[in-house]
Amino acid sequence: MRVLITGGNSRVAQAIAHDRVARGDTVVLTAASAVSLETLRETCRHDALDASCLLFDLRNPDAPSPGLDEALRSAEGLVLNAATPVLTRRRFHEIPAEAVSAAIDADVKGNLSLLRRALPGMVERRFGRIVFVSSVSVAMGTARYGAYCLTKSALEALMRNLAVEYGGHNVLSNTLRLGLVKTPRTESFWSRERYARAASALVPQGRLGDVDAIPEAVQPLLSARQYINGSVVTVAGGLPLLNTLALPGSGEP
Ligand SMILES: NC(=O)c1ccc[n+]([C@@H]2O[C@H](COP(=O)([O-])OP(=O)(O)OC[C@H]3O[C@@H](n4cnc5c(N)ncnc54)[C@H](OP(=O)(O)O)[C@@H]3O)[C@@H](O)[C@H]2O)c1
Numbered sequence: 001m002r003v004l005i006t007g008g009n010s011r012v013a014q015a016i017a018h019d020r021v022a023r024g025d026t027v028v029l030t031a032a033s034a035v036s037l038e039t040l041r042e043t044c045r046h047d048a049l050d051a052s053c054l055l056f057d058l059r060n061p062d063a064p065s066p067g068l069d070e071a072l073r074s075a076e077g078l079v080l081n082a083a084t085p086v087l088t089r090r091r092f093h094e095i096p097a098e099a100v101s102a103a104i105d106a107d108v109k110g111n112l113s114l115l116r117r118a119l120p121g122m123v124e125r126r127f128g129r130i131v132f133v134s135s136v137s138v139a140m141g142t143a144r145y146g147a148y149c150l151t152k153s154a155l156e157a158l159m160r161n162l163a164v165e166y167g168g169h170n171v172l173s174n175t176l177r178l179g180l181v182k183t184p185r186t187e188s189f190w191s192r193e194r195y196a197r198a199a200s201a202l203v204p205q206g207r208l209g210d211v212d213a214i215p216e217a218v219q220p221l222l223s224a225r226q227y228i229n230g231s232v233v234t235v236a237g238g239l240p241l242l243n244t245l246a247l248p249g250s251g252e253p
Contacts (some may be wrong), residue, residue, distance in 0.1 A: 003020050009040050028051065031053060031054075040053045088147075103149070107155075111155060130176055172229040176221065
């Protein structure tokens with residue numbers, strides 16, 4: 001299968017890419033800038049990951065990028081993993097309007113551009129597997145992440161539409177909702193021992209997530225034989241359920 005994964009530098013994308021290559025897939029990864037594209041190429045060389053690397057910036061999705069149109073036209077699997085960083089962690093009314101608009105422009109409209117270019121080929125070949133990488137924040141709400149929850153929710157709603165509209169063409173769309181997974185994006189949280197302990201205690205599985213768990217959850221969503229369409233697969237140790245035993249006194253009679 002030819003699989004295109006956005007946000008190739010992310011540990012999530014790297015874990016999925018290694019797994020897909022091991023399964024015999026042809027993998028294309030994207031990076032947001034010329035500099036991060038070089039980093040991505042270097043990482044692939046260093047880790048012996050046999051993947052093509054292309055430029056794709058969510059903020060400027062239609063900018064010319066050699067090879068991208070063709071990669072999208074021929075993609076059989078599309079994993080929408082890239083997400084712009086959350087730079088402004090404030091209450092919603094305090095997030096500058098421009099920052100919310102920028103998040104919508106990049107994280108929603110940027111992904112729409114990819115979908116518009118990938119769907120025609122998938123429909124024509126009567127085969128497509130689309131995975132939206134989302135967050136359990138969509139179900140739980142996460143304070144200070146208003147714009148992020150908004151864009152992820154919008155994409156989840158679109159996923160359901162695509163599942164209905166294209167399912168009959170064997171183009172299947174699903175969402176992968178992640179909990180708190182230890183990556184550089186979330187390092188400012190999990191690297192603080194007190195935070196990590198308290199957050200782990202709330203997770204029914206009792207710990208934060210590692211990227212190694214993700215490819216196993218992606219596999220059924222990319223599989224040729226699957227009958228999963230319009231679903232949400234949550235990789236979050238039990239969240240959004242909460243380990244109520246973590247509440248003081250809750251384990252006592
Ligand atoms: N880690 C978690 O706990 C967690 C939880 C829930 C959901 N998720 C979701 O899982 C996915 C991966 O997360 P992560 O933790 O691996 O995040 P990450 O380390 O921040 O990686 C994000 C990736 O997105 C790319 N990106 C950022 N801005 C971009 C832009 N303007 N255009 C194109 N690509 C851009 C980056 O590419 P460059 O390196 O090229 O800049 C980077 O590879 C994201 O969708 C995130 O929302 C993560």
